Structures are given as C-alpha cells and as structure tokens.
Amino acid sequence: MNDREVVIRVSGAAGDGVQSAGQIIAKSFSRKGMNVVTYNYYQDIVRGGTSWYQIRASSDPVRSQGDGLDIVIALNKDGVQRHTNPDIDEGGASPLSKEGIVIFDKSIQGYEEHGQRYVPMPLSDIAMKYSNNALMRNTVAIGAAMASINLDFETLAGVIGDQFGSKGKIADLNVNAAKEGYDYFKKNQEPLKKNLSFGTKPKYLVGGGDAIGLGFVSGGMKFYAGYPMTPASSALMYFANHASKFDIVLKIPEDEISAINMAIGANYAGVRSATGSSGGGFSLMVEAVGLAGMLEVPLVIYEAQRPGPSTGLPTKTEQGDLNLVLGAGQGDFPRIVLAPRNVKECFELGREAMNLAARYQTPVFVMVDLYLSEHYETVDSFDLDFKIDEGKIAGDNQENFRRYEDTEDGISPRAFPGQPGLMHNEDSDEHNEFGQVVSDAVTDPRERVKAMNKRMRKMETYRKNMPPTYTYKFSDAEYAVVQWGSTAGVVEEAVDILRNKGIRVGAIEVTHVFPLNHDIGDLVRGKKKIIVVENNYGGQFDRLLRSELLVRTEPVRKYDGESFYPGQLAEEIEVVIRGGK
Amino acid sequence: MMESPKQIVKQTDYQGEVKADWCPGCGNFAQLTAVKMALADLGIEPHNVVVVSGIGCSSNFPEFIRAYGFHGLHGRSLPVASAIKWVNPKLTVLAYGGDGDGFFEGTQHFYHTAKRNVDITYMVSDNQIFGLTTGQASPTSELGMVTKTTPEGNIEPPVNPLLLALSAGATFVARAFSGDPKHIADITKKAIEHRGFSFIDVFSPCVTFNKLNTYDYFRKRVYKYEPEDPEDFAVAYKRASEWGDRIPIGIFYQKSEPTYADRDPVLSKVNLRESPYYKLKEQDLEEFL
Structure with missing residues (x-):
C-alpha cells in the first residue's frame, strides 16, 4: 500500500448514484490540490447491473486509475463480494488490499470474508432520516470514506453543496447525511494508515470529452455536427451545454452521414467545424472522408473508440478503430491521425487538429477511446493562448483563379463563397x-x-513539420515499449514498476499516429526487444509500425473491454522480456 | 429609408466556363437556363450564390454555372447546402440533383431538411430513370415500366415527391416541366425569395433512356395550376396527388414559418462566417474547479 495515495471504488447498480458519488469524491480531492484519475466501469443498462467508479488520488503525479484498492463503498451485496474477493477477474482491476476497508449497509449479510476490514454501517437508516428513500446512503458512505482518510469535512461539504447547488434544501440534507456518516466512522473506526499531503491550490478536474470540447473551441471551431453515440457523446454534451456561451452551433442531424456532410459544408463556407462519433457511426461517415480529401476541405473528425465488431461492448474501451480510420475512403488521399495521451493533451491536440486541417486542407482525426473520453483527470493549468492558423486563403478578384494550384508544398489557396471574383x-x-x-x-x-x-x-x-516523438525513461533503455494514445499513462507506470525491479525499459509514446514519424525507427534501433502495447486483438498499430519501419516487434494486447492496469501490464511486459509467453 | 437599388446582373454573368455536356435535348438545359434567368432577375451576384449537388447527370450542374459550386456525394447535397446557409446567411444557396439522388439515397435528408425549414431552394431534375448509370429504374419510375433493371416491368410504386415534401413540412412546394423554361424561372424566383425550405420538382425528360416519360408525354398531360389559398394544406395535398391524364404544375403550397436558423439561439443572431473566434478565458475553466 502506497501511503501517499488512496484508491477508492464506489460500487452499485446503475441508478444507485455510483457515478455522482464518485464525482463528489474525485472533486473533494482535486479541490485539496491532489492529483486525481478516475475510471468509470459501467454497463449498457440504465437501471440495475453492476457498475463502479474508481478514484485514485495522490500527493504525487498519477497517470492511471492505479492498483491497490484501499476503500470500497459497496451499495449492494454484489459490491461487497466482488471487490474483496481476489478470485474474481475484473479485467485486471485489483481487489481490495489486505489493509483496505469496505463500507456497506449493515443489512447486507451472508457475504464471504477475505481478510480485509469489513465496516457494516447504518447507511440506509441515516439516509432515511433525511429522505423518504434510501438513495442518500451513498452520501452517508462518502462521509465515512472521507473520515477514514482524515479529509476535512468542510471540503466535502463544499463539493456536495455545489453538486446539489441548484436544489438548495436537498444540498443541506445531503451535507447533513454525509456529516453523520463522517462522524459515525470517526467514532467507531480507526482511520486508514495514510500519509496524504494536500496541496494549497485546487486543481481542475476535467473529463476527456470536456477537454476535446475546450480544445476544439480554443482552435476556432464554431460548428459541430454529430449524432449521439457512446463514447463520443461526452464532447457532444460539452458543446450542447456551452453553445450559447461561446456562440457556437451544435447540430444533431438525422444521421452521421448528414453530420459529416454538414461539417464539410460549413468548412467549405469558411467556418471551422468538426464532426465526431464512435466506430459504428464513423463507419457511416466513411464516404464523406474521401470527399473532404478530394475537395481539399479542412475537416476535423473526433473518433472515440469502443470495442467492436458491430455494437460490440458499448460501455467499454478498446483501441480497435485504427484500421478503420486509416482505411476510411476509397483511393489515396492525405490524412492526419492524432491520438492524445491524456486529458490535457485532448485539449492541446484538439486545437492543433483545427489548425492542421486548415493548413493542409484535408481530414484530421483526433482518436481517443472510452477510457480517455469518459474519465477525469486533474490538470494544473491550461495554456489559453493559441494562434489560429488560417492556412492559405486567396485575396478577392483574381483572373483565372486556380483553387487547386499546383504548388511546391501541395497546398493551394482556398476561396469562400461570398468572396467576389473567385x-x-x-x-x-x-x-x-x-x-x-x-x-x-x-x-x-x-x-x-x-x-x-x-x-x-x-x-x-506535413512530415517535414511533424514534432519529434515522445519518449519516457528512454536514454538508457535496453527494451523499448511502444504505445499510442491513451495507454501512455499506464505504460509509464508499468515502466516505473519494471525499473524498480532493475529492468532497463523505456517507452515510446506515439501521439502523431499517421503518417508515422520515422524518428521512431532511430529510437528503436539496437533495442533488445520492441514491445508494442495495444488495447485491441489484432495489433492494428503494431502492423502500421512494422510495415513502416520493417522491424520485428513483440505484442502485449488486451481486448477484454477493460483498460490496462499498471501491475498487470508490468507483469505481461516482463514475461515478453524474459522470453515470451 | 430608401431601399438600396438592386444590382444589375445579367444572365450572361452566370455563364460558366465549362459547356454543359448533357445529351442534346436533355431536360436539364431548361433548368440551367431558368436558374440563371431567375438569379439575374433577382439581381443576385454570382459570388453570393452557391450551387450544391449530389451525383447523377443533373448533378454536374454546378460546373456549368458561374457561381460557387459544390459537387459532392450521391444523395448528400442537402446537409452540405444546409450548413453553408446556416454559417453564412448572406448567401443564396441552391441544392440541385436528380430523382435517384433525392428520393433514393438522400431521402432522409430530404425529409429532415424540409421539416427543419432550412432557408434554401432544392430543385430536382425528375426524369423517372437513372441516366448516368444508363437506364435503371429510379424511385419515381412508374409501376410496370420496363428498364434495364426491370425487364419484366417495375414492381415498386413510384414516390410522389410533392406529397413527401408536404408531409415533411416543407413551406414551399412546387412542380414544373422542362418544356417551359420561363415557367421554371418564375417559380424559381419565388422559391429563392421564399424564406424557408423551397422545393421544386421538375419533370425533365431523359431523351436517351426514358422512352415513356417524354416531352410529348408531359405536354399532353401537364396544366398550370394556381391555388386560391396557397396556405391550404389539405387542398395542396389533394392537388399534388392528382396523377394520370391530367397533371398539375405550379406552386401548390406556400406558407411563412420560422426557419431553422430563426429558432436556433445562436444562428438567429450570429453570422458564423463573420463572427470572431471565441477566446477561452480562465473563467471558462471555473466549472472544473
């Protein structure tokens, strides 16, 4: 157990308020200046099933949802059993650690114990004092969990107050319920042995979809057309909630085909616009990707992956759409594919995509996955200064205007309807x-x-102007781990685990996926092994890497719908290093 | 205040560099002439006009007119045209295509663009056949019609585009015939002036592949119709259903309704093409604290 950090999981059925409870906890930590990463494990169901929300908060930087669960808030019996039993496989998520505690209602009985501290509490009884149903029991349990790590109650009360801010009296009732849970734990239980230190300045707690939204707006986007589909909808919701504030337009049309054609139309008319979807919806857009390539209309496409084929696992994560994106559209035409590594980079690459599209007049993809688009991370600051690059635009009234002038850099001047003489x-x-x-x-x-x-x-x-590829602990590395997009954080943590064991491994982190930067060829030269970590079955990025660099690689893949976890990933990399499976 | 005088625009100002290469006698020529006539008469300058099309013989239209042209994908002219108009309402936006383009591949866009009352004009060159792919049955081919794909006769009843437009909520619904370009021009002028979605279905004989719906076929049948009350939906629906020996052409329905942009909180007050980029401020991040 790392005493500088705490990992909490709230578990229940859909409709129990698991997610809102998790967000209250996450925000309590970010306001205390801690580094936070959350992970949302949920099902394709509106009521019932099993869902959980994990919050990792640390005094040190965190890059994944983490291992070593400290606290479980179980809102039903399934939660008590599921997260304390080391034999239940949850796709790499670790069960409650030996020193951990599980908080649940005292009415839950008949569970099997596995040696951790079981804390049955009168959650429902307290909740019923403030409401005519027991739904508020999650708030009571949050109070208890925060007491177990000695977080001051005022911070928690502030977050709860804001969460229910518009509902005045309800906010007070929730604060009081949380206080009772808090006091109950303090009176009856020993706190966890933690040595958390809190910062003085609150941090931003931002979701991947929010950051994409912020990035696109910062990059000059004024029009977004998209059709709702998990997990691309978190960005869509950001636009819906901010359209009037930013004077931007969100259009939800009859289908994805219409959405992408609208985005192309707006860009053609000289207004920066984007579209987005997940694999299924994006499949419908494919023909129009080539249209943008052929007409040389700038187009930013947000592609948020989830496991396929077909409807697949709608609420799970995977990096399985790279082949689709690389192959979208008949014929050859230029395209650029970016894959942010974390929430902050969703912002940075989101707005960079807007400029790249305008500069190169071609489709630019920003690829994330459910893991990144639906999780939250703390961000210290955003650099809000950004220079919008309009690319080449023709001046009015030209004789024999050549829209597709054959230039040295391949980029021709654009002209917009309304401009005379063009x-x-x-x-x-x-x-x-x-x-x-x-x-x-x-x-x-x-x-x-x-x-x-x-x-x-x-x-x-474009290739001449690409930024160099990122690396992590690479200068003395004997083994190279190569990843793309959202797995960067967990790969870095796995590298740290392996280095602590004396294995000299480093990571290559690819954000500019296509065209592939050939500096990667120089980086991997002479390494004992090149290990490609990917959240899919077929090694779609691995194939790209091998075909571009003509190198031999070793795969580490996961396609169970869950993201990698650092401990599990470090083990799998070590197996490859030690000679294969 | 005096109204600013209309710009003097000549029909020849719309003369494209590329000569239309439709088959001699194709109905599309009449529409091309009529559209140029209407735009010139309205004093709209070519640089403020965008013509958007899909795929098919008729969809080559944008290349043959001197304006801003967008020749996109089969069936997809309306989403493109909608967005262009939304982001720059100063433009006059025309969508143009064939019956296959509009009532097969793009039906969903037709329905929803009409329902939204987007302020654009949509003209369909309706020749009841696939021309560019050399003569297959189309969504408006008559029942029993023998085509390359229906050697034993077409077994699908045809779409009535006017009824589709009316039931979707189009606020301007008209029909014309390529045998009378002046009549097309008159309707087109009113369609462009109409604030909202205006739809014109034009009988446009395909002289090469449709030996049934010829100029003669339509000349014998069409007659000009003008409703007493253009806002009477029930009458419009009834008259648009007329088919057989007598087929009415003209403006069947016209009603003033708020457009999509009128109802959108941002589009109703902002021209996105001219508006400044939004600059993010620290306050915009406060919601994340």
Whole structure:
C-alpha cells in the first residue's frame, strides 16, 4: 500500500448514484490540490447491473486509475463480494488490499470474508432520516470514506453543496447525511494508515470529452455536427451545454452521414467545424472522408473508440478503430491521425487538429477511446493562448483563379463563397487546377497524375513539420515499449514498476499516429526487444509500425473491454522480456 | 429609408466556363437556363450564390454555372447546402440533383431538411430513370415500366415527391416541366425569395433512356395550376396527388414559418462566417474547479 495515495471504488447498480458519488469524491480531492484519475466501469443498462467508479488520488503525479484498492463503498451485496474477493477477474482491476476497508449497509449479510476490514454501517437508516428513500446512503458512505482518510469535512461539504447547488434544501440534507456518516466512522473506526499531503491550490478536474470540447473551441471551431453515440457523446454534451456561451452551433442531424456532410459544408463556407462519433457511426461517415480529401476541405473528425465488431461492448474501451480510420475512403488521399495521451493533451491536440486541417486542407482525426473520453483527470493549468492558423486563403478578384494550384508544398489557396471574383467549382470528380472535371468527355491522364501528386505532396510537407516523438525513461533503455494514445499513462507506470525491479525499459509514446514519424525507427534501433502495447486483438498499430519501419516487434494486447492496469501490464511486459509467453 | 437599388446582373454573368455536356435535348438545359434567368432577375451576384449537388447527370450542374459550386456525394447535397446557409446567411444557396439522388439515397435528408425549414431552394431534375448509370429504374419510375433493371416491368410504386415534401413540412412546394423554361424561372424566383425550405420538382425528360416519360408525354398531360389559398394544406395535398391524364404544375403550397436558423439561439443572431473566434478565458475553466 502506497501511503501517499488512496484508491477508492464506489460500487452499485446503475441508478444507485455510483457515478455522482464518485464525482463528489474525485472533486473533494482535486479541490485539496491532489492529483486525481478516475475510471468509470459501467454497463449498457440504465437501471440495475453492476457498475463502479474508481478514484485514485495522490500527493504525487498519477497517470492511471492505479492498483491497490484501499476503500470500497459497496451499495449492494454484489459490491461487497466482488471487490474483496481476489478470485474474481475484473479485467485486471485489483481487489481490495489486505489493509483496505469496505463500507456497506449493515443489512447486507451472508457475504464471504477475505481478510480485509469489513465496516457494516447504518447507511440506509441515516439516509432515511433525511429522505423518504434510501438513495442518500451513498452520501452517508462518502462521509465515512472521507473520515477514514482524515479529509476535512468542510471540503466535502463544499463539493456536495455545489453538486446539489441548484436544489438548495436537498444540498443541506445531503451535507447533513454525509456529516453523520463522517462522524459515525470517526467514532467507531480507526482511520486508514495514510500519509496524504494536500496541496494549497485546487486543481481542475476535467473529463476527456470536456477537454476535446475546450480544445476544439480554443482552435476556432464554431460548428459541430454529430449524432449521439457512446463514447463520443461526452464532447457532444460539452458543446450542447456551452453553445450559447461561446456562440457556437451544435447540430444533431438525422444521421452521421448528414453530420459529416454538414461539417464539410460549413468548412467549405469558411467556418471551422468538426464532426465526431464512435466506430459504428464513423463507419457511416466513411464516404464523406474521401470527399473532404478530394475537395481539399479542412475537416476535423473526433473518433472515440469502443470495442467492436458491430455494437460490440458499448460501455467499454478498446483501441480497435485504427484500421478503420486509416482505411476510411476509397483511393489515396492525405490524412492526419492524432491520438492524445491524456486529458490535457485532448485539449492541446484538439486545437492543433483545427489548425492542421486548415493548413493542409484535408481530414484530421483526433482518436481517443472510452477510457480517455469518459474519465477525469486533474490538470494544473491550461495554456489559453493559441494562434489560429488560417492556412492559405486567396485575396478577392483574381483572373483565372486556380483553387487547386499546383504548388511546391501541395497546398493551394482556398476561396469562400461570398468572396467576389473567385467563383469556382469544388468537385468530387477528379479535377484540374481550376476545379474543372477531367473525366467527362476525355479523361486526361496527365491532369489526373498532376492532381494526385499535388494532393499527396501535402503529406510530405506535413512530415517535414511533424514534432519529434515522445519518449519516457528512454536514454538508457535496453527494451523499448511502444504505445499510442491513451495507454501512455499506464505504460509509464508499468515502466516505473519494471525499473524498480532493475529492468532497463523505456517507452515510446506515439501521439502523431499517421503518417508515422520515422524518428521512431532511430529510437528503436539496437533495442533488445520492441514491445508494442495495444488495447485491441489484432495489433492494428503494431502492423502500421512494422510495415513502416520493417522491424520485428513483440505484442502485449488486451481486448477484454477493460483498460490496462499498471501491475498487470508490468507483469505481461516482463514475461515478453524474459522470453515470451 | 430608401431601399438600396438592386444590382444589375445579367444572365450572361452566370455563364460558366465549362459547356454543359448533357445529351442534346436533355431536360436539364431548361433548368440551367431558368436558374440563371431567375438569379439575374433577382439581381443576385454570382459570388453570393452557391450551387450544391449530389451525383447523377443533373448533378454536374454546378460546373456549368458561374457561381460557387459544390459537387459532392450521391444523395448528400442537402446537409452540405444546409450548413453553408446556416454559417453564412448572406448567401443564396441552391441544392440541385436528380430523382435517384433525392428520393433514393438522400431521402432522409430530404425529409429532415424540409421539416427543419432550412432557408434554401432544392430543385430536382425528375426524369423517372437513372441516366448516368444508363437506364435503371429510379424511385419515381412508374409501376410496370420496363428498364434495364426491370425487364419484366417495375414492381415498386413510384414516390410522389410533392406529397413527401408536404408531409415533411416543407413551406414551399412546387412542380414544373422542362418544356417551359420561363415557367421554371418564375417559380424559381419565388422559391429563392421564399424564406424557408423551397422545393421544386421538375419533370425533365431523359431523351436517351426514358422512352415513356417524354416531352410529348408531359405536354399532353401537364396544366398550370394556381391555388386560391396557397396556405391550404389539405387542398395542396389533394392537388399534388392528382396523377394520370391530367397533371398539375405550379406552386401548390406556400406558407411563412420560422426557419431553422430563426429558432436556433445562436444562428438567429450570429453570422458564423463573420463572427470572431471565441477566446477561452480562465473563467471558462471555473466549472472544473
């Protein structure tokens, strides 16, 4: 047990208020200046089932939801049994540690004990004092959990007050219920042996979807068209709740095909716009990705992955859409794929995507997964200064305006409806520099080749301007672990675990997934093993890496719907290092 | 205050660089002429016009007119056109396509764009056949019609586009015929001036692949119709259902309703094309504390 951090899991059925309880706990820690990562384990169900919400809070930086569970708040019997029993497999999530406590209602009986501290409490009895049903028992339990780690009650009361802020009296009732739980624990139980230190400045607690929203707005986005689909909807909700404030427009149209065509239309007319979905919805958008590539209309596509095939596991995580994104659209056209590693990077790469799309006039993907889009992390600060790059835009009134001028960098000047003297046609058929179709009467092979080369040249220009690839503890590494996107945090923690065991391993963290930066080839040269960690079955990124670099790699993959956990991942990497499975 | 004089715009100002390459006698020529005539008569300058199309013979239209053109995907002209109009309401936005493009592949967009009352004009060149793919049955092909894909006769009843538009909530519903370009131009002018979604279905004979619905076929049947009360939905629905020996053309229905942008809290007050970028402030992050 790490005494500088605490890991709490709230468990119950959908409808028990698991998520809101988890968010209250998370915010109590972020307000105390602690570093927080949350993890939302839920099912495709509105009422019932098993769901839990994990909060890891530390005095030191945290990069994953963590191992070594300290406190379980179990709102039903299933929770008591599930999270204390080491034999239950939850996809790598560790059960309650030996020194941990499980808080539950005293009416729950007949569970099997596994040696941890079981704390039955009158949760429902206290809740019923403040409400005509027992729903408030989660608030009582939060009070008890916070007492067990000696967090001051005022902080918790403040968060509860804000959570129920608009409901005045309800806020007071919840604060009082939490206080009773808090006092009950203090009076009857010993606190956990923790040595948490709190900061002085509150931190921002931000969800991945919120950060995408913030990033897109910061990057100049004014129009977003999307159709609701988990886990892309967290960003959609951010736009819904901020449209009037920022003077931006959110459109939920009849389908994803309409959404992407609307985003293309708005961009064509000179307004920065984006669309987004998960794999299923994005599959419907595929044809229009090529349209943006052909017309050279900037387009940012937010792709939030969940496990497929088909409907798959709607509330679980996976990195299984890379092949889909790389292959979306017939023919060859330039595309850029970015994959943020964490919440803060959702913001940074989100707005960078807006500029890249405008600069290169082509589809730019921002790929996350459910793990990243639906979890919360603390962020110390956001750099709000950002220079919007409009890319090449033509001045009014030009003789023989060439919208698709064959330039050295492949980038041609854009012109927007309303600009005098630049009327032209943007065509999904192959076209010449003026936008005139080259395939109707007699197909002109020279014009075709010229147009293809011009468009694809933009990728060469982009490659020259790509940032170097990130590494972690890499300078003396004998073994290279390569990852992309949201697994960076857990990979770094696994690297730390392995280094503590004396294994010299380091990580390569790929945020700019396509085109792949060939500096990775230099980084992996001479390493004893190249281990590619990926949250999918087929090794989609691994294949890209091998085909681009012609190197031999070793896979570590997970496709059970859950994210990696640091302890489990370190073990699997070690197995590969020691000679394979 | 005096109204500002209309810009003098000539039909030739809309003359595209590329010559239309439809089959000689194709109904689309009449529509191209009519659209240019209407835009010039209304004094709208070419740089303020966007013509958006899908895929099909008729969808090559944007290349043949001197304006801003967008030749996109089969069936998808309406979402593109909607967004263009929303983000820059100063523009005159026309969507144009065929019956396959509008009533097969893009039906959902047609229905919902009409329902939203987006302030654009949608003209369909309705030739009851697939032309560009050389003669297969389309959504408006008549029952029993022999085509390449229906050698024993078409077994699907045709769509009535006017009824579809009316039931979706379109606020301007009209029908015209390529045999009378002046009549198309008159209707198009009113359609463009109409605030809201205006729909014009144009009988446009395909001289190459449709030997049934020819100029003669329509000349014998069509007659000009003008409703006493253009806001009477029941009458419009009844007259739009007329089919057979006598087929009415004209404006069946027109009603003033708030547009989609009128109802949107942001679009109703902001021209996104001209508005400044929103600059995030520290206060915008306070909700996360």
